[in-house]
Amino acid sequence: MTKRIEVRLSLGKNPALATAGLAALGLLAIVGIRSTAARAQSAPPQTAVGPFPKFEIVSIKSCKPGTPGEREGRISAPGRLNIGCGMLADTDNTGMIQVAYNRYAGGQLNSYRVIPIEGGPDWIHSESFEINAESDGHPSVLMMEGPMMQTILEDRFKLQIHRETRQGLVYELALGTGSPKLKPLQDGSCIPVVIGRPLPLLPGGKHICRNMVNLDFPRAVEMEGGTLSSFTGLLGMALDRPVIDKTGITGNFEIHLVFSPNDSAAPRPVAADLGIVQAIQEQLGLRLVPAKGPVDALVIDHIERPSEN
Numbered sequence: 001m002t003k004r005i006e007v008r009l010s011l012g013k014n015p016a017l018a019t020a021g022l023a024a025l026g027l028l029a030i031v032g033i034r035s036t037a038a039r040a041q042s043a044p045p046q047t048a049v050g051p052f053p054k055f056e057i058v059s060i061k062s063c064k065p066g067t068p069g070e071r072e073g074r075i076s077a078p079g080r081l082n083i084g085c086g087m088l089a090d091t092d093n094t095g096m097i098q099v100a101y102n103r104y105a106g107g108q109l110n111s112y113r114v115i116p117i118e119g120g121p122d123w124i125h126s127e128s129f130e131i132n133a134e135s136d137g138h139p140s141v142l143m144m145e146g147p148m149m150q151t152i153l154e155d156r157f158k159l160q161i162h163r164e165t166r167q168g169l170v171y172e173l174a175l176g177t178g179s180p181k182l183k184p185l186q187d188g189s190c191i192p193v194v195i196g197r198p199l200p201l202l203p204g205g206k207h208i209c210r211n212m213v214n215l216d217f218p219r220a221v222e223m224e225g226g227t228l229s230s231f232t233g234l235l236g237m238a239l240d241r242p243v244i245d246k247t248g249i250t251g252n253f254e255i256h257l258v259f260s261p262n263d264s265a266a267p268r269p270v271a272a273d274l275g276i277v278q279a280i281q282e283q284l285g286l287r288l289v290p291a292k293g294p295v296d297a298l299v300i301d302h303i304e305r306p307s308e309n
Helices: 096-102 141-156 228-238 276-284
Strands: 004-007 057-062 080-087 128-134 160-175 211-214 219-226 243-245 253-259 286-302
Touching (some): 057 141, 080 096, 080 141, 096 141, 096 160, 096 286, 128 141, 211 228, 228 243, 253 276
Parallel strands (some): 160 243
Antiparallel strands (some): 004 211, 219 253
16 A cells, blocks of 8 residues: 655545555645545635635535545545545544644645644544535635634534644754755746745646655655745654754755655665665755654544534
């Protein structure tokens, strides 16, 4: 099974780049650590700060035990949200709650950071739900999987949730001993997403820079174009803790980092056999340093199983 997370404008599980067949944000995203996929929008990005549109029709059904948690054959499009047998929270941080509250806030792309979920009953990590929803307008996939999904979770699942920030274990991306080995993004090749700013309108023939995390062997973090802050968000999806940019380097870059599943993986003749720490040093001229820093968590105060329709 291919495990890749493609971070574009939405999160969702899809076999195209995520299972043996993905893409996942499909990222932040995304979207296969079991398989996750994020698709580019076919409509202009939604940048309004609010009030947000709502779904006119929402159908929720429980999936039978053992039903694969992939979104195989299901493709969301502007105005139509289709989630096939997705969990509310999972160990890959690609559950519906994690996606809805992590990726999008206040009409803006929030970050690629993985934020764990705490609290709540055990069934949110084991039971899956199929959700199909329609809106009269054409809100983007990102809008539907973000603030509009929050409305579904709060109305139908009675979700009450809050965010906490504490000191915890992180990695810092720092300068190495030599010069950084970074390839600047070529002007016009793609439109980078700037974290914390409204999604840009796309000129004709242009596309948002595509970013992906591949968790199969060889593992890889690929950024078609973005800042090192965005890159650290992608790194956090491949590691066991958040990564904070401490390089002080500005600008947009193309990065293709390839590494082994762990730092002790044997032979070293090619980049694919390197652990991520060595890979960052040798391929990018940077360092990954264990440290303590701010760590966010989503804490569930209350949630109920939904009534089906």
